[in-house]
Amino acid sequence: MPRGYAIKDTKKPTDFEVIEFELKKPGDHDVDVAIECCGVCGSDHHTITGGWGPLSGPCIPGHEIIGTVTQVGKSVKDPKIKVGARVGVGAQVDSCGECANCKNESEQYCVGNKEGTKGMVDTYNSTHHDGTAAQGGYSTHIRTQEQFVFAIPDEIESTDAASMLCAGLTVYSPLLRNGVKKGTRVGVVGLGGLGHYAVLWAKAMGADVTVISHSPRKAEDAKKLGASEFISTKEKPDWASEFGREKPLDIIISTASSNAVDIPAFLSSLSVHGRLIFVGMPEDEFKSLRSQQFAGNGALLGGSHIGSKVEALSMLDLAAKEKIKPWIEVLPMKDCGKAIQRLADGDVRYRFVLTQDLEDHKKAAEKA
Amino acid sequence: MPRGYAIKDTKKPTDFEVIEFELKKPGDHDVDVAIECCGVCGSDHHTITGGWGPLSGPCIPGHEIIGTVTQVGKSVKDPKIKVGARVGVGAQVDSCGECANCKNESEQYCVGNKEGTKGMVDTYNSTHHDGTAAQGGYSTHIRTQEQFVFAIPDEIESTDAASMLCAGLTVYSPLLRNGVKKGTRVGVVGLGGLGHYAVLWAKAMGADVTVISHSPRKAEDAKKLGASEFISTKEKPDWASEFGREKPLDIIISTASSNAVDIPAFLSSLSVHGRLIFVGMPEDEFKSLRSQQFAGNGALLGGSHIGSKVEALSMLDLAAKEKIKPWIEVLPMKDCGKAIQRLADGDVRYRFVLTQDLEDHKKAAEKA
Incomplete structure (x- = not known):
């Protein structure tokens, strides 16, 4: 079962606890990812401290996720998103796919479908269309609609690519x-x-x-x-x-x-x-x-609100071509509490990236 | 000597008093206009009540001016701006003419010249580059730099054209x-x-x-x-x-x-x-x-701030071609106090225009 580092009490935003959690039910357009690393975003801090409002339940933050595809739904068409591929997931994991904005390469501005049954789903502290709690990347796995999964160019290291997916985009x-x-x-x-x-x-x-x-x-x-x-x-x-x-x-x-x-x-x-x-x-x-x-x-x-898939791919292209390297500090995922504290203190130049330590990522990826 | 209806005390914004005033010194690019009518703008009310700050002296408001050209400086080149022509003046009467915005058809966003000696001049409660107090259109005459003088198409009546020059633009x-x-x-x-x-x-x-x-x-x-x-x-x-x-x-x-x-x-x-x-x-x-x-x-x-000359001419063209008529109520200029009071009370649909009564406009225009 997937596991991740969660916060249960916004008054204790550095007291992470490893919990098990359920992925959303697998859909034909979904992609399963074994997580290799995840950036630490200011949003994580705003959310787990309650600064943007209360938590909807135990919250595993993290929306700058890099990992390996372990399974794809039968309708996933992008040839670059296949089992074994290295991909990224950012701050959004679903949208209605039906509104004018979703159809116009502005899915980050999804206004929801007409019936009011589907809309924007944030990567964590949010709820999937099937009712499952959405959990983020300080964890072993994520399952996401393919529109929100980006193939990572070979030229970019995983720990560099991670923070591009929210901060960069x-x-x-x-x-x-x-x-x-x-x-x-x-x-x-x-x-x-x-x-x-x-x-x-x-x-x-x-x-x-x-x-x-x-x-x-x-x-x-x-x-x-x-x-x-x-x-x-x-x-x-x-x-x-x-x-x-x-x-x-x-x-x-x-x-x-x-x-x-x-x-x-x-x-x-x-x-x-x-x-x-x-x-x-x-x-x-x-x-x-x-x-x-x-x-x-x-x-x-x-x-402005994050970016679309088209923009994410264009950004990754630019980074690969121009050999752009972010300034990051890499920590093991168990240090997420320290990272959050140092982020709050302004002690980071300029992004923490947490690497997987709840399971052996290579084995998890190979098993796929 | 030019005369106009002035407010001296922001606590008595409807107590207009007829005063004599001086025009700016005539420049080679200046145009003299005998005023036929002038619209009553919300800015007039904001200014003479002190809502936007103190008055710089006795203030003749009005910046929706229509009149007849009585004199032009020797460097005025626009063939439509000649003695006897019907023209309009809006909410701006000068700018530096040297900054990037002035040179780029955005003189309403003038930032002033490098020496800091010339800049934006509002039509009233402002000071001309030569140090003369700028006075507005509840008056007999105005002298203005040609960039801020617009030829009025024959198809538009004077009282209709007036309020286009600030409200419309x-x-x-x-x-x-x-x-x-x-x-x-x-x-x-x-x-x-x-x-x-x-x-x-x-x-x-x-x-x-x-x-x-x-x-x-x-x-x-x-x-x-x-x-x-x-x-x-x-x-x-x-x-x-x-x-x-x-x-x-x-x-x-x-x-x-x-x-x-x-x-x-x-x-x-x-x-x-x-x-x-x-x-x-x-x-x-x-x-x-x-x-x-x-x-x-x-x-x-x-x-947004008023509009450029290019935009004013484009607007007047559209009004002439599409026969656009504003909804106005015409009053003699001596009723400016009543107009200001009714404007403050929201009792206007949708613009007052004051017609000249301090002199015989036809004679003033013919004398030119």
């Missing part, structure tokens, strides 16, 4: 959808798991990247990752008006997970109709925001 | 810039001066228009103006989730001048990456806004 999708290309001026707020990917991808897409951070601590890392400029808002509080006047940014990706950031300043640093896209999900409300702050340059503030 | 620009075309699903929040133009233009551009209003009072007007659907949020509080799921809007133009409106609901009624554009400028802050509300559909919230 979450910033890749808005960069792509907002037309980032050679010469686009991209700002990245916050250099963490998501932010460091935003710099890597934007740079690979030909953009000119500025990292905007509270303190100057990460200036050197920003440059190493490919940023051409680094702004410490503490040291240069008037940066935004200078940018707005002299070298406006076309798009800012904000990965900040707190609303302590100065949104009006970000807006004023943008070009005409420039965009500030939030991919971080602060638990509190926006502060001191007025419509007047959008009028000076016709700026837009928006959100 | 302010909603036309974001409709155009956000790609509204045949079949686009457009929502219009608030049916007032701006909102009724948004319905007229969007309909003329081929869009399918839904008017969203608090009460059901204006349902019949909305249909007459061209809307195919009318939502009273009081009578149908759950409209937004139904729209989001079944018939999402592609763009919403919010003309609401209060932030009592339910922004999260508007966002949830949009299509993937749909846009909520604020053209109303509430005096208070946005309420209860969180980044999570943008994630479900990757929605964008933005602002």
Whole structure:
């Protein structure tokens, strides 16, 4: 029976306990995966601490999953998704497949089918269409609808590929959808798991990247990752008006997970109709925001939610071709509590990846 | 000497007093206009009541101006802007002419020249580059840089054209810039001066228009103006989730001048990456806004500021070709205090236009 590291009490978000759990019932479009490794995402922390709301039951987090296919439903058609193949699963494991968004390569924005019986299923702290609790990747196995299973190019190591599937995709999708290309001026707020990917991808897409951070601590890392400029808002509080006047940014990706950031300043640093896209999900409300702050340059503030399969495959292609390596720290899966604590403390540059230790992954994969 | 109806005390915003004032010094690119009529804009009310901040001196409001050219500077090149021609002036009377935005047909987003000596000049409660106080259109004359003077097509009556120059242009620009075309699903929040133009233009551009209003009072007007659907949020509080799921809007133009409106609901009624554009400028802050509300559909919230000359001319062309008539009520200019009071009371469908009564306009125009 599948096993995983679970949190039962949001007041004790580092007290993981190994539990057995059931996979969803096997469907014709489902893919079974023996998990090799899994990234540790800020969402895991928000969820198991109750910051985004209560848990629906014991919760095994993790939605940056790499593993080996051990079984496929009879209707799975993608030739790359076959028994023995290395694949990934991100932050979504199902959608209705029927709504306009699902049919339009925007399954991450699924609004559910007409009957109201099927909709978006998150990878954990969620419920599959068949009623089974969805559990994440700090575990031995996952069973997922094929649309949410991505073949991993041989060029990318498993531990590198893992965190691309949420952190990477979450910033890749808005960069792509907002037309980032050679010469686009991209700002990245916050250099963490998501932010460091935003710099890597934007740079690979030909953009000119500025990292905007509270303190100057990460200036050197920003440059190493490919940023051409680094702004410490503490040291240069008037940066935004200078940018707005002299070298406006076309798009800012904000990965900040707190609303302590100065949104009006970000807006004023943008070009005409420039965009500030939030991919971080602060638990509190926006502060001191007025419509007047959008009028000076016709700026837009928006959100984005992970990415589609088409975008995931495009991102993995780019990573393989450009040999893009995330900055990660690898730990055994039993250290998930430590990883969550260090994540909460901001002690990670820039992503933890947990490797399987509840079973011998090679044997599990070979058995398939 | 030019004369106009001025407010001196924001506590007495209907106590207009006729004052004499000076025009800016004549420049080679300037156009002198004898004013025939002028619309009454919500901005006039916000300004003379101090809602947007203190007055810089006695203030003659009005920035929906139609008149006759009486003099042109020697460098004015537009053959349509000549002595005797009928022209309009909107909410902006100058810009630096040197920044990237000015050079890119976005002079309404002027960021000022490098030396910091020239920038955006609003039509009133503002200061010309030469230091003269800028005064608006509840007056006999205005002198303006040619970029901000628009030839009025013969097909449009002066009193109809007036309110197009701020109310009309302010909603036309974001409709155009956000790609509204045949079949686009457009929502219009608030049916007032701006909102009724948004319905007229969007309909003329081929869009399918839904008017969203608090009460059901204006349902019949909305249909007459061209809307195919009318939502009273009081009578149908759950409209937004139904729209989001079944018939999402592609763009919403919010003309609401209060932030009592339910922004999260508007966002949830949009299509993937749909846009909520604020053209109303509430005096208070946005309420209860969180980044999570943008994630479900990757929605964008933005602002817009009047429109460029290119857009003004395109709007006037559309109005002439499609014979679009705004709904206005004409009053003599001396009734400006009454108009401001009735505007504050919401007693206008949908725009007041004041006609010249401080001098004989025909004679003033003929003298030219």
